[in-house]
Amino acid sequence: MSVKRKAPTLNDVARQAGVSTATVSRCLNFPDQVTAKTRETVMSAVRKLAYSPNFGARVMAVNRTNTIGAIIPTMENAIFARGLQAFQEELRRHGYTLLVASSSYRADIEEEQIRSMVSRGADGLLLIGHERDPAIYRFLETQDVPALVAWSHDCTKSLPSIGFDNRKSMRALAEKVIEMGHRRMAVISAAMKTNDRASLRVHGIRDAMNSAGLDPAELPIIETTYSIDAGAQAFDQLLAAPVPPTAVICGNDVLAVGAIKQARALGLDVPGDVSVTGFDDIELATIVEPALTTVHVPHRDMGTRSASMLIGLVEKKCIGEAIELEADVRLRGSLAPPRA
Amino acid sequence: MSVKRKAPTLNDVARQAGVSTATVSRCLNFPDQVTAKTRETVMSAVRKLAYSPNFGARVMAVNRTNTIGAIIPTMENAIFARGLQAFQEELRRHGYTLLVASSSYRADIEEEQIRSMVSRGADGLLLIGHERDPAIYRFLETQDVPALVAWSHDCTKSLPSIGFDNRKSMRALAEKVIEMGHRRMAVISAAMKTNDRASLRVHGIRDAMNSAGLDPAELPIIETTYSIDAGAQAFDQLLAAPVPPTAVICGNDVLAVGAIKQARALGLDVPGDVSVTGFDDIELATIVEPALTTVHVPHRDMGTRSASMLIGLVEKKCIGEAIELEADVRLRGSLAPPRA
DNA sequence: TTGTAAGCGTTATCAA
DNA sequence: TTGATAACGCTTACAA
Numbered sequence: 138m139s140v141k142r143k144a145p146t147l148n149d150v151a152r153q154a155g156v157s158t159a160t161v162s163r164c165l166n167f168p169d170q171v172t173a174k175t176r177e178t179v180m181s182a183v184r185k186l187a188y189s190p191n192f193g194a195r196v197m198a199v200n201r202t203n204t205i206g207a208i209i210p211t212m213e214n215a216i217f218a219r220g221l222q223a224f225q226e227e228l229r230r231h232g233y234t235l236l237v238a239s240s241s242y243r244a245d246i247e248e249e250q251i252r253s254m255v256s257r258g259a260d261g262l263l264l265i266g267h268e269r270d271p272a273i274y275r276f277l278e279t280q281d282v283p284a285l286v287a288w289s290h291d292c293t294k295s296l297p298s299i300g301f302d303n304r305k306s307m308r309a310l311a312e313k314v315i316e317m318g319h320r321r322m323a324v325i326s327a328a329m330k331t332n333d334r335a336s337l338r339v340h341g342i343r344d345a346m347n348s349a350g351l352d353p354a355e356l357p358i359i360e361t362t363y364s365i366d367a368g369a370q371a372f373d374q375l376l377a378a379p380v381p382p383t384a385v386i387c388g389n390d391v392l393a394v395g396a397i398k399q400a401r402a403l404g405l406d407v408p409g410d411v412s413v414t415g416f417d418d419i420e421l422a423t424i425v426e427p428a429l430t431t432v433h434v435p436h437r438d439m440g441t442r443s444a445s446m447l448i449g450l451v452e453k454k455c456i457g458e459a460i461e462l463e464a465d466v467r468l469r470g471s472l473a474p475p476r477a
Numbered sequence: 478m479s480v481k482r483k484a485p486t487l488n489d490v491a492r493q494a495g496v497s498t499a500t501v502s503r504c505l506n507f508p509d510q511v512t513a514k515t516r517e518t519v520m521s522a523v524r525k526l527a528y529s530p531n532f533g534a535r536v537m538a539v540n541r542t543n544t545i546g547a548i549i550p551t552m553e554n555a556i557f558a559r560g561l562q563a564f565q566e567e568l569r570r571h572g573y574t575l576l577v578a579s580s581s582y583r584a585d586i587e588e589e590q591i592r593s594m595v596s597r598g599a600d601g602l603l604l605i606g607h608e609r610d611p612a613i614y615r616f617l618e619t620q621d622v623p624a625l626v627a628w629s630h631d632c633t634k635s636l637p638s639i640g641f642d643n644r645k646s647m648r649a650l651a652e653k654v655i656e657m658g659h660r661r662m663a664v665i666s667a668a669m670k671t672n673d674r675a676s677l678r679v680h681g682i683r684d685a686m687n688s689a690g691l692d693p694a695e696l697p698i699i700e701t702t703y704s705i706d707a708g709a710q711a712f713d714q715l716l717a718a719p720v721p722p723t724a725v726i727c728g729n730d731v732l733a734v735g736a737i738k739q740a741r742a743l744g745l746d747v748p749g750d751v752s753v754t755g756f757d758d759i760e761l762a763t764i765v766e767p768a769l770t771t772v773h774v775p776h777r778d779m780g781t782r783s784a785s786m787l788i789g790l791v792e793k794k795c796i797g798e799a800i801e802l803e804a805d806v807r808l809r810g811s812l813a814p815p816r817a
Numbered sequence: 818t819t820g821t822a823a824g825c826g827t828t829a830t831c832a833a
Numbered sequence: 834t835t836g837a838t839a840a841c842g843c844t845t846a847c848a849a
Contacts, residue, residue, distance in 0.1 A: 144620045146826055157836045162828060172834065187619035192596040193533035194826035197841040212577075213562050214760075218553050225579065229586075234593055237552075237577045239565065253574055256532040257597070279527035280484045365760060394764055420554075420705055424734055426766045486842055497820045502844060512818065534842035537825040 145186040154182035165190070196258045204234045205447060206254035207263040210242045210332075214363065214391050215419045217265070220287070223440030224263065231448050233260075242363070244331055248273055255280050261451040263287060263443055267294045268333035283450035283457070287443045288434075289334055290461040297450065297457025299443050301464035303334045306432045307341030307386075310414060310466045313430075314384050315349045317474045319412065322346075323357040323382035325371040325392045335360075335388050338416060342386055357382065361392070368395020369402070376403065376411070383411060383475035390415035390422045393429050397471065408473035418467055427470030434464050485526040494522035505530070536598045544574045545787060546594035547603040550582045550672075554703065554731045555759045557605070560627070563780030564603065571788050573600075582703070584671055588613055595620050601791040603627055603783055607634045608673035623790035623797070627783045628774075629674055630801040637790065637797025639783050641804035643674045646772045647681030647726075650754060650806050653770075654724050655689045657814045659752065662686075663697040663722035665711040665732045675700075675728050678756060682726055697722065701732070708735020709742070716743065716751070723751060723815035730755035730762045733769050737811065748813035758807055767810030774804050 151158045156175060164171045164179040171179070182188075196202050205228055209217045225235045238254065240247035251273055254262060262277070262284040274296065277284050286298035314322060322342070329336035343353035357378065359371040368387060372395065375382060387393035393415030400407045407413050407427055415422055415431035422429040439462055449455030491498045496515060504511045504519040511519075522528075536542050545568055549557045565575040576594065580587035591613055594602060602617070602624040614636065617624050626638040654662060662682070669676035683693035699714060701707040708727060712735065715722060727733035733755030740747045747753050747767055755762055755771035762769040779802055789795030 147828095148826075158827080159829080159836060159838090160834085163835085166828080170834075175834080187616050189592060189596055189616070189620060191537070191598075191826050192593075193536035193598055194841085195828075196533035197531070197537065197826080197843090198828040200841075211562075212552060212558050213555075214558070215553075215555060222551075222553050222579070222581075234590075235578065237579075238575065239562070239577075241562075250574075252529060253532075256529050258531075258533055276527050276529070280529055365764070398764065421761070421764065424705070424738060424761065424765055487844095488842075498843075499821075499845080500819060503819085506844080510818080515818080531842050534825085535844075537827090538842080538844040540825075 144191075145188045146191065147188075149186055150179065150182045150188050153186060154179045202258040202260055203232060204236055204257070204259050205261050205263065205444075205451070206236050206238070206257075206259035208238050208240055208247055208250050208254065209265055210240055210247075211363065212237075212239045215421065216363075216389060216391070216417055217288075219419070219436040220434075220440035220443075223437040224444045225440075227441045227444030228448070231444070233444075233448065242327075242332070244269060251277070255282050261285070261447045263447060265289070266333045267291055267296065267298070268331065283447065285443055285447045285450065285457070287439055289337070290459060291333070291337075292459050292461075294459070297446065297459065299439060299446055299460045299462065301434060301439075301462045303337035304341040304344065306464040306466070307338040307416065308344045309341075310416070310430075310432050311342040311345035311386060312349070313466055313468065314386065314412065314414065314472065315345055315351070317412075317472065319384040319475050320351065321380060321382045322384045322386055323359075323375045323378075324386050324388070325359050325361065325368055325375070325396060326388040327363050327392075328360050338388055363389060363391050365391055365395040365398065368392035369399035370395075372396035372399040372413075373403070376400075376405070381411070384472070385411060385413050387413065387415050390417045390419050390429055390431055393431070393471070394421050394425050397425055397427075397429075408471055409476065412472045412475070414472055422467075423469070425471075430469045430472035431467055432464050433467045435462050438462060484531075485528045486531065487528075489526055490519065490522045490528050493526060494519045542598040542600055543572060544576055544597070544599050545601050545603065545784075545791070546576050546578070546597075546599035548578050548580055548587055548590050548594065549605055550580055550587075551703065552577075552579045555761065556703075556729060556731070556757055557628075559759070560776040560780035560783075563777040564784045565780075567781045567784030568788070571784070573784075573788065582667075582672070584609060591617070595622050601625070601787045603787060605629070606673045607631055607636065607638070608671065623787065625783055625787045625790065625797070627779055629677070630799060631673070631677075632799050632801075634799070637786065637799065639779060639786055639800045639802065641774060641779075641802045643677035644681040644684065646804040646806070647678040647756065648684045649681075650756070650770075650772050651682040651685035651726060652689070653806055653808065654726065654752065654754065654812065655685055655691070657752075657812065659724040659815050660691065661720060661722045662724045662726055663699075663715045663718075664726050664728070665699050665701060665708055665715070665736060666728035667703050667732075668700050678728055703729060703731050705731055705735040705738065708732035709739035710735075712736035712739040713743070716740075716745070721751070724812070725751060725753050727753065727755050730757045730759050730769055730771055733771070733811070734761050734765050737765055737767075737769075747811055749816065752812045752815070754812055762807075763809070765811075770809045770812035771807055772804050773807045775802050778802060
């Protein structure tokens, strides 16, 4: 029987206060356009009725929500947490509210969520990575909702973005690995079809191999989901090869931690028996033993600057550009030269 | 200067398709109330214009959003991540969308976000912990927006809730610690004033001390923020005491990991020189060396059941009750008897 | 099956 | 300073 008791409206407040709805509205939005006396009457009516404005109605009237939507692939691990936190803080400073949705790395869910956010009147959108159906970009275009891509820098794409060059950074890391003397490497990556960060990182590894005279075709790659367990399982599989790798390069820290965990379970010493590297430099990286050699991503900086830029786009105060941040290699205990 | 190009409306679609807005609306919401032919015309117009319904307008018309809001204290660490993921999955299964906001453990921000979510038409709200200004509960009451409290069970509160008894669980853990022979314990907790989970957990420790004939007044407690660094710092401080504790009980796993990290830095052996315990049993707990003795919280179960119950409340298909889940102690390497 | 038109709760323009 | 009133874009009786 769903007896939805109606919440008080502007009208109720107006009646209660003996003024017009216009006055109440002004009182709420531009308090100084109203006499102190009326203001008091109105405010006490507001309190008495516990009035709360209807967002939908306001949006319809002003066509502006002061809301930014962010759609991230996952909340389950910390990959995006710190950056998002900084993003939110900066938005708040500018009077914007952040709404977050997570797509579980699924393109269909992400698309649904993009539409949902737009439909809900998000003034702008933060998206992760460039890879998605072009139709969705056209959609955003038509809806005139600016979107900013983060966590990835790619100057060939037209969308404004702020991130680092996944390929270049991973290449730098792979070069270190090779420099140390490793020749038999293997990779644990996220699915590369749908995740441009993942595929760019693998490309970076191949780049490094090429310029070191190694054959990228011989690089074993396991694609899996981003989870510690998945990383552990993949590691197990790689090490079971007839000629196991001396270094396992992981697509991110979560996978790398899984790899280290599994190494421990197999009684292997890291980095004595096998080196392991990650990507992201999340908190986990320095907690695990040995600490992870990884690529440090400027999470907070990226979050803060994404917020400023997106706000600029929303308020048409700046044009979208592709900004590249530096992501540098952090050498830690998990990487060492292979045993002679 | 801010030339906000208008997004296409139902009207535009109707005109494009040569039908009335009512028909378009029906076509979108009840496709089978419309001839196949009209449906096609309309749909192609929809596609052509890249039409996306205006959520605010729809909400105003039907007074229902199929949206659930969740306000969590933090996204920075994994405490709520897994539970929230399960929560979201269950909501999706029932056709609801989840919107998340994070309050950074600040009551004022949380209140702002509650109002914002309500204002945006959230059909129901998921909140963490019972402790907040009673006014906000009255507000939710007036607005007729059901709220469910999770991560905490307290049958003295009237609000529907689904969680575990923080006090009882922590008491069980503290009893284990005492059983092992520890007499000099210390606590690292989150701020207890504003966080009922934190204060209940400390109460649990005191309960255990009382029934073991120890004086709770002698228990050193450091209150700090939930972060690894904060945990490390607090640990440092505790161990600097003239008579340092043999066991440090932490309010959650994140603090405990910080403690272990700092122990390592101080050259102390865990659990040889000092035992450390956590609470939550997040992934981190089994990654750190030694693995954390902690209280296992049924994250996913809690998330899933919260979703069902909240949907039930929203659809007035069930009444709110306070459900208690079990959170049990997991003994791992970080806890051992004190040195003789 | 389709169209007409009222109403949802705001804001903003214009008069008073 | 205040009050009428017309939008805003959608759903849904009710009529055709």
